[in-house]
Amino acid sequence: MKGHPMDSICDCNQCELRNVFFESFSDEDLGDICRNKTEFTYLSGETVFREGDLIRYFSYLKSGLVKLFKSDQAGKDQIITIAGPYDFVSLLGVFSDTRHSYSVSVLEDAVLCCIDIESMKEIALRNPGFSMSLMERMGAASTRIIHEGLEIRKRNTHGKVAYILLKFCNEIYGECIFDLPVSRREIAENIGTTTENVIRTLSEFRKEKLIRINGKEIEVLNPAALERISNYG
């Protein structure tokens, strides 16, 4: 699946994300980026790229939600992280590898800004301030993923599920009521347990009135108690 290039190419000068990623840019460099970028829209369920595909773009998410994941030989997936607006879709390997080391697929309709990787390298090479801020931002993204992995690794199943629910509340949606963008199986693939354990744990949280469940809709009724469980209760 290739995504759908937008007819109306956005104007990078007006891009609300300019300050986030390209603050140190001159107008010329911004023009360069603008000419060498394509915006792609994807529908929920579509694949952006697969592990092993050639890297063509440096890309970041303007809107929507995607998952980064790896598949093993048995076909089982392992979710690395869920990325939202302002997050990078191409991680650090983008400048050193020729092929993607993970797959990306879309959880909620998404718009990606994709900049031709060779152009990106050229611009970085003649704009050291940009290289530096890129390094800072990509460093922060990697640090976040590493940190999240450690947080998950040290928790038991209850703590893991509480942790991921709070991530949806606090980081992804910013509210205590939301539609889960992933299946129970995907939660399991994210936190490293089985689908049944996720379902069971969610049911237990429901019985204890910590959350309300209606299919994909989740409401966190007692965030403080979930925090306690997440911090190992």
Add this chain to the structure above:
Amino acid sequence: MKGHPMDSICDCNQCELRNVFFESFSDEDLGDICRNKTEFTYLSGETVFREGDLIRYFSYLKSGLVKLFKSDQAGKDQIITIAGPYDFVSLLGVFSDTRHSYSVSVLEDAVLCCIDIESMKEIALRNPGFSMSLMERMGAASTRIIHEGLEIRKRNTHGKVAYILLKFCNEIYGECIFDLPVSRREIAENIGTTTENVIRTLSEFRKEKLIRINGKEIEVLNPAALERISNYG
């Protein structure tokens, strides 16, 4: 603990690591690095820096073995990774953060090459090729840590212990017989289980003649079987 600056400052021109980290350097830049770096030696058990300390250096390991770890409020440690020669000690946060987000201590007597962080930033800002190769190398380091975290997350205890033993064989020492540089507790802190489980699992591997144990000395007798267990047997 501050480490012990070497009396004989090495000549970066002669440094065997030059090709690894600073390939794109001009002689002038190399001279700059050389003037702004200090080599520190540390003994096994010493601390290089602690989580929360101000970042003063960009540093990499010339020789020896160190652990990168985080401590929680209860004082329990979690090992992020074990780093060897040619590995970075300062990770990606080094250019964006002011304080270290993890601690580093020494497992085997180590020599660190430490370059003043402000000098490093200046040099990177006027040498975009260097920024780029730095980004590539730090990217590869982060990718390795993320990958290792995923590999650990998906294994059960036997698989985790087999995985870490094979890491010592294949990646750290390059032979099947070696002295464990870490305690059983540290292995547990690395793979996310308890000390008892590590000890028990090692004993089981010994009883099944997969390994030979003599205190810290380990010999892997059946790497193929360990591989099978690591790949989930």
Add this chain to the structure above:
DNA sequence: TTAGTGATATGATATTTGTCATATTATGAT
């Protein structure tokens, strides 16, 4: 509509893992 498939849900059970107790061996300090 109906059949088929995948997601959610729950129970039963076996296995794995964590916890607690205890003993022995190393290691380091005085």
Add this chain to the structure above:
DNA sequence: ATCATAATATGACAAATATCATATCACTAA
């Protein structure tokens, strides 16, 4: 040498987790 402490080791048991079976529900395709 002696003491204290940490590391290693093992058993017993409780708790957590994985596995297997089964049922219902939702959704898609024909």
